[in-house]
Amino acid sequence: MxxxxxxxxxxxxxxxxxxxxxxxxxxxxxxxxNTEETSKLKGEILEAQLALKEQELNYLKMxxxxxxxxxxxxxxxxxxxxxxxxxxxxxxxxxxxxxYLLYQADKPFVLLSSEIHHINxxxxxxxxxxxxxxxxxxxxxxxxxxxxxxxxxLIPFVENSFKHGAITSGKLHIKIKVERKGQTIHFYIENxxxxxxxxxxxxxxxxxxxxxxxxYKDNYTLNFENETDFFKVxxxxxxx
Numbered sequence: 001m002x003x004x005x006x007x008x009x010x011x012x013x014x015x016x017x018x019x020x021x022x023x024x025x026x027x028x029x030x031x032x033x034n035t036e037e038t039s040k041l042k043g044e045i046l047e048a049q050l051a052l053k054e055q056e057l058n059y060l061k062m063x064x065x066x067x068x069x070x071x072x073x074x075x076x077x078x079x080x081x082x083x084x085x086x087x088x089x090x091x092x093x094x095x096x097x098x099x100y101l102l103y104q105a106d107k108p109f110v111l112l113s114s115e116i117h118h119i120n121x122x123x124x125x126x127x128x129x130x131x132x133x134x135x136x137x138x139x140x141x142x143x144x145x146x147x148x149x150x151x152x153x154l155i156p157f158v159e160n161s162f163k164h165g166a167i168t169s170g171k172l173h174i175k176i177k178v179e180r181k182g183q184t185i186h187f188y189i190e191n192x193x194x195x196x197x198x199x200x201x202x203x204x205x206x207x208x209x210x211x212x213x214x215x216y217k218d219n220y221t222l223n224f225e226n227e228t229d230f231f232k233v234x235x236x237x238x239x240x
Contacts, residue, residue: 109148142180165191187235
């Protein structure tokens with residue numbers, strides 16, 4: 001092959017080689033740019049979805065809190081009218097509940113022991129109101145100090161049992177159990193009732209279901225049983 005032909009062949013190969021490298025680099029840069037833009041867009045969409053979920057969650061909390069508060073205030077008002085000796089104790093219990101409501105319920109998670117403590121405060125308030133017409137059992141098993149759940153998640157079930165429960169044979173019967181088994185929390189509550197379907201379709205329970213969907217997604221199971229004399233709730237939470 002003539003020297004000039006060798007030079008042209010070398011130049012041609014070099015040109016093609018350079019074109020391939022430049023093209024590959026250009027394609028790689030475009031791919032990285034598109035990937036970055038796609039990731040940024042996904043991030044913006046995710047942030048928007050999280051903001052909407054947070055707004056919806058706050059809205060559901062605001063629906064639950066006034067309902068819970070007004071019922072308690074009505075009980076306190078009745079005691080104040082009667083000038084009952086238990087009124088100061090009721091005010092103290094209500095103060096503890098308000099502290100939990102205002103300063104703890106806005107947190108994403110709280111200690112389960114704190115939720116249980118305030119359930120006890122709520123029960124004590126209701127005991128004063130029902131006096132001798134209330135028969136209630138509340139037990140806990142397998143609790144640990146650092147276990148956390150969403151705030152104000154269990155108390156509305158307790159409130160619902162008092163609101164929709166019925167006095168039968170002279171007493172309102174309520175049974176509550178909170179049990180931990182491994183990574184699962186089982187919350188069970190039952191109350192005597194004389195209505196069918198009313199408790200299941202209540203706004204409060206529907207709001208709790210929506211909150212569970214937002215916070216726990218597929219990591220919970222909630223079942224209602226509306227029998228002739230008893231309304232029962234079984235809630236299972238998988239704590240990851």
